[in-house]
Amino acid sequence: MADVRREIERETERLAGSNKGIMKAPIHLRISSPDVLSLTLVDLPGLTKIPVGDQPSDIETQTRSLVFEYISKPNSIILAISPANVDIVNSESLKFAREVDPKGSRTIGVVTKIDLMDRGTNSLDILTGRVYPLRLGFVGVVNRSQEDTAGSKPIADALAHEAEFFRSHPVYRTIQQHCGTATLAKLLNQVLMQHIRDHLPTIKTKINALISQTEQELASYGRMGPADAASNASRLLKMVTVFAS
Numbered sequence: 001m002a003d004v005r006r007e008i009e010r011e012t013e014r015l016a017g018s019n020k021g022i023m024k025a026p027i028h029l030r031i032s033s034p035d036v037l038s039l040t041l042v043d044l045p046g047l048t049k050i051p052v053g054d055q056p057s058d059i060e061t062q063t064r065s066l067v068f069e070y071i072s073k074p075n076s077i078i079l080a081i082s083p084a085n086v087d088i089v090n091s092e093s094l095k096f097a098r099e100v101d102p103k104g105s106r107t108i109g110v111v112t113k114i115d116l117m118d119r120g121t122n123s124l125d126i127l128t129g130r131v132y133p134l135r136l137g138f139v140g141v142v143n144r145s146q147e148d149t150a151g152s153k154p155i156a157d158a159l160a161h162e163a164e165f166f167r168s169h170p171v172y173r174t175i176q177q178h179c180g181t182a183t184l185a186k187l188l189n190q191v192l193m194q195h196i197r198d199h200l201p202t203i204k205t206k207i208n209a210l211i212s213q214t215e216q217e218l219a220s221y222g223r224m225g226p227a228d229a230a231s232n233a234s235r236l237l238k239m240v241t242v243f244a245s
Helices: 002-016 059-071 092-100 146-150 155-168 172-178 181-220 229-244
Strands: 078-083 107-112 138-140
Touching: 059 092, 078 092, 092 107, 107 181, 138 172, 138 181, 155 172, 155 181, 172 181
Parallel strands: 078 107, 107 138
Antiparallel strands: none
């Protein structure tokens, strides 16, 4: 995963420079591993309101447009990430998700930084859907800290620490089924499979219609017969002329 991170950083610098610049062009990275799910993950930027470094003055409009370009697609599943130490009703990600997915049929809420909440507070009401109900629910996660990342703490160790945090916490141990990166991966896999089942018939119908349409167009140009090379050359020229017209 450290190699993956370095590759992303190198590509980001190559495309957008090293001074917080942005580019609409995506970075494509294929990861093969027995420890990851078979899916396409698009990491979208957060909404930037104040430009810094080489960022343009309309950075907020650009990032908003970029986010909506991806989440508006009906076949995409939205992971709406919100930090636990900020009031959930102010979550930009949930606000965006509701605009394109009002029924919540393809939005999973993810609550991060649970371990950084003020003493005496917790995210129990959010994770159980009492504050902001979501059809697919919320999952609480504990990621590596900045210190852990800088110190290259292995992902396996971070996952073990996360599991222990939820297992030993006096509040969260009662809802372990809603917590942890492993739980999020399992839920995402289930939702993805169901999403594919639901949309596959429509996609299949569209593909069949396109095939039929293309075959009709192809037939209109005429078929190449089993004639000599000169005759076929003449036919081919005629077909190209018709197609160009």
